[in-house]
Amino acid sequence: MSELGLRLTLSLIQIAVVVAIIIVTVLILTLAERKILGWMQDRMGPMEVGPYGILQPFADAIKLFFKEDIVPAGANKLLFTVAPLLALIPAFIGFAVIPWGPDWTLEINGIVYKPFVISDINIGILYILAFASIGAYGIILGGWASNSKYSLLGGLRSAAQVISYELNVGLAIIGVIILAGSLSLVKITNAQSGWFWHWYLFALPVPQIVAFVVYVISAVAETNRVPFDLPEAESELVAGFFTEYSGLRFAFFYLAEYANMILVSCIAAAMFLGGWNAPYPGTILDRLGLPSLAWIEHTMWFAAKTYFFLFLFFWLRATLPRLRYDQLMRFGWKVMLPIALANIVITSIAVYLFPNA
Amino acid sequence: MAQLVFGYFAGVIAVAAVLVVALRNPVYSVLSLLVMFFHVAGLYITLHAEFLAAVQIIVYAGAILVLYLFVLMLLNSKQDDRYHRQWQMAVILCCPLFLELMVLFAGVDPGATDPLAAAPMNSGEDNTRAIGLTLFSTYLFPFEVASLILLVAMIGAIMLAKRDIGRQGA
Numbered sequence: 027m028s029e030l031g032l033r034l035t036l037s038l039i040q041i042a043v044v045v046a047i048i049i050v051t052v053l054i055l056t057l058a059e060r061k062i063l064g065w066m067q068d069r070m071g072p073m074e075v076g077p078y079g080i081l082q083p084f085a086d087a088i089k090l091f092f093k094e095d096i097v098p099a100g101a102n103k104l105l106f107t108v109a110p111l112l113a114l115i116p117a118f119i120g121f122a123v124i125p126w127g128p129d130w131t132l133e134i135n136g137i138v139y140k141p142f143v144i145s146d147i148n149i150g151i152l153y154i155l156a157f158a159s160i161g162a163y164g165i166i167l168g169g170w171a172s173n174s175k176y177s178l179l180g181g182l183r184s185a186a187q188v189i190s191y192e193l194n195v196g197l198a199i200i201g202v203i204i205l206a207g208s209l210s211l212v213k214i215t216n217a218q219s220g221w222f223w224h225w226y227l228f229a230l231p232v233p234q235i236v237a238f239v240v241y242v243i244s245a246v247a248e249t250n251r252v253p254f255d256l257p258e259a260e261s262e263l264v265a266g267f268f269t270e271y272s273g274l275r276f277a278f279f280y281l282a283e284y285a286n287m288i289l290v291s292c293i294a295a296a297m298f299l300g301g302w303n304a305p306y307p308g309t310i311l312d313r314l315g316l317p318s319l320a321w322i323e324h325t326m327w328f329a330a331k332t333y334f335f336l337f338l339f340f341w342l343r344a345t346l347p348r349l350r351y352d353q354l355m356r357f358g359w360k361v362m363l364p365i366a367l368a369n370i371v372i373t374s375i376a377v378y379l380f381p382n383a
Numbered sequence: 384m385a386q387l388v389f390g391y392f393a394g395v396i397a398v399a400a401v402l403v404v405a406l407r408n409p410v411y412s413v414l415s416l417l418v419m420f421f422h423v424a425g426l427y428i429t430l431h432a433e434f435l436a437a438v439q440i441i442v443y444a445g446a447i448l449v450l451y452l453f454v455l456m457l458l459n460s461k462q463d464d465r466y467h468r469q470w471q472m473a474v475i476l477c478c479p480l481f482l483e484l485m486v487l488f489a490g491v492d493p494g495a496t497d498p499l500a501a502a503p504m505n506s507g508e509d510n511t512r513a514i515g516l517t518l519f520s521t522y523l524f525p526f527e528v529a530s531l532i533l534l535v536a537m538i539g540a541i542m543l544a545k546r547d548i549g550r551q552g553a
Contacts, residue, residue, distance in 0.1 A: 105410065149511065152437035159445025163417070166449070170410065170456050178456060185453050189446065196441075209434075209511060 032137055040144045044121050052284040053083040059340050066344040090280075093273035098173055101270065105171035110271070110278035113164025116157040117285035123150040124292045125212045127302050127325040142302075142321070143212055150211040151203065154293060155196055158248070161286065162188040165250075168279065169267035180266030183351065184250060190358040191254075194244035195290075197366035201237040201373040202226045202297045211293075215301030222305035227298045231380040232373045238298045240366050242338070245290040247358065249283065251339055253346040254354060291335035295328060302328040388429055395422045409455050413448060420444045434511040 057072070057080065064071025072079035097106055127142030140146055147153060162185055169181020205226055206214040218225050226234045247254035268279045295301055302324040304310075309323040349357070399419035406412045420443045427436035518526050 102410075147433065149433045149437050152434065152441070156437045156440040156445065159441055159449075162445070162449050163452070166452055166456065167410075182453065182456060185449055189449055192445070 062340045090277040095273040100173040102171040109168035113282040116161040117282040120154040172270035191244045191247040194362045198237040198241035218300040225300040231376040252343040295331035
């Protein structure tokens, strides 16, 4: 097998594994969301399919597969089909630069590759931001192509919201980038090893805790989740931009929304909470004399941090009422943006004054 | 291989750029512009300018083009034929440009070295760092002037949009 072929095979295996993990996580999330919401509201959640309703995601998936695929009259057929794909692909493509585990390198037939990250490109985080900004097209075009007033209004609202809050996500991350001196997620995570006070959430000279709060709020808004789910506000817009969608196309939008939630959670874990680093130096398995199994502990820490954020999404949904549209915009531009900008200025000054802290 | 990749990107950019002005549905025009921006970003990557490629997509595809799409949808114009009768004029304008291109190609010295091959390939982290250092040292003054011009445009846009509200309040 040629070098290129081997490289391609290894990458394809990695991609397949990552996509499988994301889809399984989405299945878990759809059930977890209903269960957690149920428990928080003193209900049982889904109980019918399988013991305690654990097979509910499969029932949902089968239902979506076999639903009739309806294209509304007067819809733009081409864009109606393309829009779900335009929402789905950017949501999945960002995972290519997320480091899931330790920065190890393996050598197979003279080819050095990293098993826990698909591609360690040196503009990692910018790459994610670039594709996240493309996700808005799927929503706007889906709303427009449906030829429905509710869809169009939902799409337009979503476009304004995504653009406004994307800016805050980008600006909140800049503080971490200044501290790390790199755009690569692998390098950013490596720089946070050791005790948990080396995580950028707490790290000297400038703890990025303010940036972290801005990031989390903006990330919730960017993924169109409660309390920022105005694009799909049921009481005003039926279901927003995917009112007219059914069957698999609807499933694509749904999958994209959950994949986006996982992606922003992964970024938060990698940039602010040390990624795959445990809150103590090294790993327990390493101390026990099993260094070859240490990656399990690392990936488990990454998963734990990511799931904490995903739980936060559900927690917020159960707790907070929806904002009004003008409140949302005012909050984004007049509160979050100045805070994020101030954080950048303060971080830059502190890094200049204490370059070795 | 490099020639092939360049040929693909250049070809798609040319075709998409023509489609932007030739298509009748303005939404399709915006989408071909999106395809074009992506391929321009691809060209940057073949030149090892990853930072520029990412910024190209974030700024043009992610912000400016979304704004265009936004306006198109608010206007909700499905067809716009106003500009399609100007093609005779366009052909007349294109002829001298094409001649100019031919003259330029004819004047290429076949012995000249490729300037890209001569320049040092600074791949990796250096790309982002190099742009930052150049912008804030050699080109500091033009950079600040450009920022000021953008700021003026921004304040102007806000003033124009806010005028009515100010009058009502006064």
